[in-house]
Amino acid sequence: MQKLQPKIKDVAHVAGVSTATVSRALTQPERLSESTREKVYEAIRATGYRVNKAARNLRTRRAGAVLVLVPNLGNPFFSVILSSINEVLAANGYSVLVFDSQQPSARGQVVSDYLLNGSVDGLITLDGNMSSAMGETLKSANMLRNVVFCCEWSDEMSLPSIRSDNALGARLAVDHLFSLGHRRIGHVTGPSDNILAQVRKAAFETRCAELGLSIAPDWIIPGDFSLASGALAAEQIAAMPERPTAVFCASDEIALSLISRCKHLGVSVPRDLSVIGFDDLEIAGFVEPSLTTIRQDRTRLGRLAAEELITRLNSVQPQEASRIVLAPVDLIARESTMAIGAESFPPNMA
Amino acid sequence: MQKLQPKIKDVAHVAGVSTATVSRALTQPERLSESTREKVYEAIRATGYRVNKAARNLRTRRAGAVLVLVPNLGNPFFSVILSSINEVLAANGYSVLVFDSQQPSARGQVVSDYLLNGSVDGLITLDGNMSSAMGETLKSANMLRNVVFCCEWSDEMSLPSIRSDNALGARLAVDHLFSLGHRRIGHVTGPSDNILAQVRKAAFETRCAELGLSIAPDWIIPGDFSLASGALAAEQIAAMPERPTAVFCASDEIALSLISRCKHLGVSVPRDLSVIGFDDLEIAGFVEPSLTTIRQDRTRLGRLAAEELITRLNSVQPQEASRIVLAPVDLIARESTMAIGAESFPPNMA
DNA sequence: GAAGCTGCTGTAATCGATTACATCGTGATT
DNA sequence: AATCACGATGTAATCGATTACAGCAGCTTC
Numbered sequence: 178m179q180k181l182q183p184k185i186k187d188v189a190h191v192a193g194v195s196t197a198t199v200s201r202a203l204t205q206p207e208r209l210s211e212s213t214r215e216k217v218y219e220a221i222r223a224t225g226y227r228v229n230k231a232a233r234n235l236r237t238r239r240a241g242a243v244l245v246l247v248p249n250l251g252n253p254f255f256s257v258i259l260s261s262i263n264e265v266l267a268a269n270g271y272s273v274l275v276f277d278s279q280q281p282s283a284r285g286q287v288v289s290d291y292l293l294n295g296s297v298d299g300l301i302t303l304d305g306n307m308s309s310a311m312g313e314t315l316k317s318a319n320m321l322r323n324v325v326f327c328c329e330w331s332d333e334m335s336l337p338s339i340r341s342d343n344a345l346g347a348r349l350a351v352d353h354l355f356s357l358g359h360r361r362i363g364h365v366t367g368p369s370d371n372i373l374a375q376v377r378k379a380a381f382e383t384r385c386a387e388l389g390l391s392i393a394p395d396w397i398i399p400g401d402f403s404l405a406s407g408a409l410a411a412e413q414i415a416a417m418p419e420r421p422t423a424v425f426c427a428s429d430e431i432a433l434s435l436i437s438r439c440k441h442l443g444v445s446v447p448r449d450l451s452v453i454g455f456d457d458l459e460i461a462g463f464v465e466p467s468l469t470t471i472r473q474d475r476t477r478l479g480r481l482a483a484e485e486l487i488t489r490l491n492s493v494q495p496q497e498a499s500r501i502v503l504a505p506v507d508l509i510a511r512e513s514t515m516a517i518g519a520e521s522f523p524p525n526m527a
Numbered sequence: 528m529q530k531l532q533p534k535i536k537d538v539a540h541v542a543g544v545s546t547a548t549v550s551r552a553l554t555q556p557e558r559l560s561e562s563t564r565e566k567v568y569e570a571i572r573a574t575g576y577r578v579n580k581a582a583r584n585l586r587t588r589r590a591g592a593v594l595v596l597v598p599n600l601g602n603p604f605f606s607v608i609l610s611s612i613n614e615v616l617a618a619n620g621y622s623v624l625v626f627d628s629q630q631p632s633a634r635g636q637v638v639s640d641y642l643l644n645g646s647v648d649g650l651i652t653l654d655g656n657m658s659s660a661m662g663e664t665l666k667s668a669n670m671l672r673n674v675v676f677c678c679e680w681s682d683e684m685s686l687p688s689i690r691s692d693n694a695l696g697a698r699l700a701v702d703h704l705f706s707l708g709h710r711r712i713g714h715v716t717g718p719s720d721n722i723l724a725q726v727r728k729a730a731f732e733t734r735c736a737e738l739g740l741s742i743a744p745d746w747i748i749p750g751d752f753s754l755a756s757g758a759l760a761a762e763q764i765a766a767m768p769e770r771p772t773a774v775f776c777a778s779d780e781i782a783l784s785l786i787s788r789c790k791h792l793g794v795s796v797p798r799d800l801s802v803i804g805f806d807d808l809e810i811a812g813f814v815e816p817s818l819t820t821i822r823q824d825r826t827r828l829g830r831l832a833a834e835e836l837i838t839r840l841n842s843v844q845p846q847e848a849s850r851i852v853l854a855p856v857d858l859i860a861r862e863s864t865m866a867i868g869a870e871s872f873p874p875n876m877a
Numbered sequence: 878g879a880a881g882c883t884g885c886t887g888t889a890a891t892c893g894a895t896t897a898c899a900t901c902g903t904g905a906t907t
Numbered sequence: 908a909a910t911c912a913c914g915a916t917g918t919a920a921t922c923g924a925t926t927a928c929a930g931c932a933g934c935t936t937c
Contacts (some may be wrong), residue, residue, distance in 0.1 A: 284617050
């Protein structure tokens with residue numbers, strides 16, 4: 178058996194002041210005389226006092242926490258983002274609640290509960306598929322001010338959004354391949370209901386058209402960002418009578434498994450097929466051949482999203498409703514793309 | 528401007544009952560007559576009422592939340608675990624707070640704050656390096672009952688721990704290589720202060736000794752689980768006058784980049800060197816050659832840890848102080864290991 | 878020296894739920 | 908008919924902080 182957590186009253190008693198003074202020492206120390214302040218600090222130290230979060234939250238009507246909605250927590254793409262979100266929020270005194278938006282538990286319900294029952298002050302969603310029901314919930318709870326999209330977004334909902342310049346990424350990819358002499362370029366897409374997949378595909382097609390490239394319909398291969406879909410795409414490409422000479426993949430995972438599967442099937446990358454990915458996962462630089470890709474600055478995306486939300490939470494006057502921040506992307510040229518027709522000897526045959 | 532969130536009083540008024548009755552309808556519906564219960568439910572629906580979490584938490588002295596401490600959130604190994612933890616906890620009405628234990632913010636302080644100020648009811652830590660200060664904190668807060676280690680653990684602290692059978696994993700790896708005829712086996716370790724790395728290395732050495740294998744000191748290569756350390760290890764192996772014919776890597780990330788780097792250096796896997804990893808990341812099955820590895824059932828690990836914690840939170844009488852649950856591991860034989868001396872033609876040269 | 882400031886601190890109301898205890902009606906028991 | 912038990916419901920205390928308001932001391936100002 179042991180003593181109960183000391184409360185503010187105990188501290189006040191030890192310090193010989195009122196609870197109000199203790200509370201002030203905690204939240205607005207500059208309003209106390211130095212001597213009282215020190216007395217209180219000393220009493221806090223002596224008693225081992227910690228403020229009770231629930232009591233504070235109840236009184237201040239704040240939660241000091243933010244919900245982060247992740248589509249598929251198991252996907253490594255998101256973890257770095259989550260990490261940087263965590264960093265910024267923690268530095269600003271907020272806790273981070275995570276929820277996997279693909280969780281079977283009736284998700285709309287659960288998420289709006291978080292928002293409505295005061296568990297969190299705001300929401301960062303990495304999932305662009307926000308149900309309209311949830312949009313309504315947010316609106317009715319006057320919570321729309323406290324939502325930020327990160328990476329993905331929804332066009333139907335005008336909310337602030339931090340995202341990579343996906344169209345630029347697709348353009349950079351096509352231009353890179355074009356400049357290497359490729360004229361027959363394929364694309365493995367992400368899931369058709371995903372906004373990122375849509376934008377990348379559209380930009381891919383636009384850019385190809387601008388460059389006067391004609392894309393055979395079967396060179397556009399539907400995928401879903403996953404490793405499995407990349408392997409499938411490789412099978413399809415290998416079986417084509419008229420193969421593209423290069424392929425732009427909507428994600429690094431697609432690209433990585435596509436390359437591996439191609440090797441299995443006797444299609445050599447980059448000699449027979451140049452491959453470019455999207456994301457720049459850490460492993461992209463550690464495979465053989467290393468992966469040419471479009472880098473998204475995931476750390477920055479997370480950080481910006483967290484900062485945007487904090488700004489909104491702290492400001493009294495409403496911010497610009499739907500601010501869009503485009504984070505730059507870069508082409509990282511590595512070994513999985515090469516000039517068409519160029520001779521090359523894989524290192525292990527030299 | 529819009530109406531404030533309805534409170535329990537409003538619901539009570541609409542339903543024509545007392546607040547106590549509304550509260551009971553929420554938490555112990557079986558104690559109400561059916562007619563009253565329905566009346567209350569109807570009023571809740573009509574008003575759009577949600578319980579205020581802070582008020583409930585204050586009164587019940589519970590938080591309905593669990594903190595998950597992750598060492599390096601950016602590491603894909605952890606995200607699947609986090610996902611399954613989230614699943615189980617969410618299904619049991621708990622929220623999940625995450626914190627990256629490698630965060631620069633004075634971590635000990637932050638974490639013990641979570642525990643002491645009532646923000647969370649318990650802790651699942653994937654980080655075995657628990658500072659003794661934090662141990663003290665937990666003890667003094669009577670929180671030791673509500674902590675569960677997952678994956679990693681600390682020998683100095685007798686707390687419940689859900690972990691893979693790491694020693695078995697190392698043994699399976701050695702036996703697999705041995706049965707393929709390998710007698711010169713190397714090991715790339717994890718960080719020396721990591722308990723998993725220690726156990727795997729010790730079990731590796733023990734098993735080698737049991738089998739009568741003599742391991743040259745420089746075949747034990749210090750690594751840190753990372754991709755970068757795998758590449759470095761490859762350089763070292765390639766430069767050895769007396770190379771091992773097989774190497775057991777303490778993580779899949781090490782193994783993957785080691786294989787790729789070997790290829791670069793003209794060392795062919797598995798022909799010149801068999802490689803076996805640990806973890807079975809999803810990508811292990813999608814690289815070329817695919818990776819032989821020791822599978823950890825990460826979903827199960829997360830689930831078990833969450834269930835263990837929930838049991839402890841729900842039970843009044845203290846549970847067995849330091850229950851250790853060993854989750855089984857499996858050898859997944861793929862292409863990165865082969866019998867020594869066996870002829871093989873990589874598929875792309877067939 | 879009275880009035881007015883200013884700076885510091887205390888008193889007590891308040892946030893919104895839960896729950897111990899009290900009350901009341903009803904049917905069973907003696 | 909009196910007593911008791913029991914189920915359903917209401918009254919009001921309580922959880923532990925924050926903060927509006929008030930009080931008070933010391934200084935300035937006229």
